[in-house]
Amino acid sequence: MFHRVFLPETNTPQIELPTELALRMGCNLDQLKVLPDVAVQALDIAKDPNCSVTRFSTVVEQDVKLTTDILRMANTVVFSGGQRITSLHQAIIRLGFRHCKNLILSSCIGSLMRRMSIQETNSREKLYKHGFLTALISANLNNLFGIRFMGEDFTAGLIHDLGRTLLAMFMPTEFKQFDKLDFVEDQYLLEREHAALGTTHCDVGGWFVQHNMLPDPLCQVVRFHHQPELSGEGRLLTTLVAASDEIANFVHQLGAPRELPIDKLTMLVKLEEVGVDRAIEKFADQSTQIVTMALSDLCSLNSRKS
Ligand SMILES: [Fe+2]
Numbered sequence: 513m514f515h516r517v518f519l520p521e522t523n524t525p526q527i528e529l530p531t532e533l534a535l536r537m538g539c540n541l542d543q544l545k546v547l548p549d550v551a552v553q554a555l556d557i558a559k560d561p562n563c564s565v566t567r568f569s570t571v572v573e574q575d576v577k578l579t580t581d582i583l584r585m586a587n588t589v590v591f592s593g594g595q596r597i598t599s600l601h602q603a604i605i606r607l608g609f610r611h612c613k614n615l616i617l618s619s620c621i622g623s624l625m626r627r628m629s630i631q632e633t634n635s636r637e638k639l640y641k642h643g644f645l646t647a648l649i650s651a652n653l654n655n656l657f658g659i660r661f662m663g664e665d666f667t668a669g670l671i672h673d674l675g676r677t678l679l680a681m682f683m684p685t686e687f688k689q690f691d692k693l694d695f696v697e698d699q700y701l702l703e704r705e706h707a708a709l710g711t712t713h714c715d716v717g718g719w720f721v722q723h724n725m726l727p728d729p730l731c732q733v734v735r736f737h738h739q740p741e742l743s744g745e746g747r748l749l750t751t752l753v754a755a756s757d758e759i760a761n762f763v764h765q766l767g768a769p770r771e772l773p774i775d776k777l778t779m780l781v782k783l784e785e786v787g788v789d790r791a792i793e794k795f796a797d798q799s800t801q802i803v804t805m806a807l808s809d810l811c812s813l814n815s816r817k818s
């Protein structure tokens with residue numbers, strides 16, 4: 513049984529997948545449930561605008577791992593600004609309910625990515641790190657550009673390539689043939705996937721997000737992060753994640769923030785097209801600091817993982 517969390521119903525049509533893949537994934541949906549019961553309960557309580565911090569934190573604290581994860585993420589430099597947050601109560605006061613709800617979602621998505629059984633652990637780790645690096649860059653860009661998402665930036669960055677992890681799990685042989693996990697992505701990537709699989713990692717991830725009843729803006733990011741112009745109302749969030757994904761890909765390829773080729777960051781141009789003022793110039797000024805901070809936060813999230 514799945515519950516829709518904290519965002520209104522959507523009119524987005526159901527994504528269709530090739531029958532065999534849909535059957536394989538459908539049979540395993542229970543095992544791949546994103547939200548544990550405590551998270552569903554907490555997100556439900558937080559729908560009430562008069563919900564008390566104590567009531568909310570008491571529910572979340574029933575799940576020790578969830579609480580620990582939220583505190584770890586809340587204590588990254590990008591969210592805490594270097595000021596230590598020591599309790600869930602303090603995190604809610606400092607960051608706000610909306611932000612904490614997104615941290616709950618992020619924690620659950622991170623846990624899911626960890627427990628997905630993929631033959632090659634190395635592939636899962638690479639995709640896990642790519643998700644978190646994209647999430648951290650997205651949160652940094654959100655701050656840099658003053659966009660004012662409240663954690664959606666991080667959650668969406670984390671989940672954007674979930675379809676790749678699902679393909680590695682459910683179509684391991686085919687996945688290995690077309691995705692080398694080298695993070696070199698060109699404009700024909702989706703066409704190649706479609707020719708090989710009859711679908712793309714974007715649609716596989718989107719299908720999964722829909723079947724877990726997660727918020728529609730997340731579904732849009734997952735589906736359209738390679739073509740943000742196709743995203744509807746969530747276009748700004750999708751473009752922000754697309755830009756962060758592109759930067760994360762270059763970081764994986766180059767391994768050194770100072771070498772980022774600003775002129776090749778095509779998604780920053782698209783961010784300007786959706787109204788983010790001087791995105792290229794602002795990022796060019798801060799690129800080294802942003803990538804360094806994201807890598808440092810990624811290290812601290814990874815070094816304390818259970
Ligand atoms: Fe992708």
Ligand SMILES: [Fe+2]
Nearest residue numbers: 642672673757
């Ligand atoms: Fe990606």
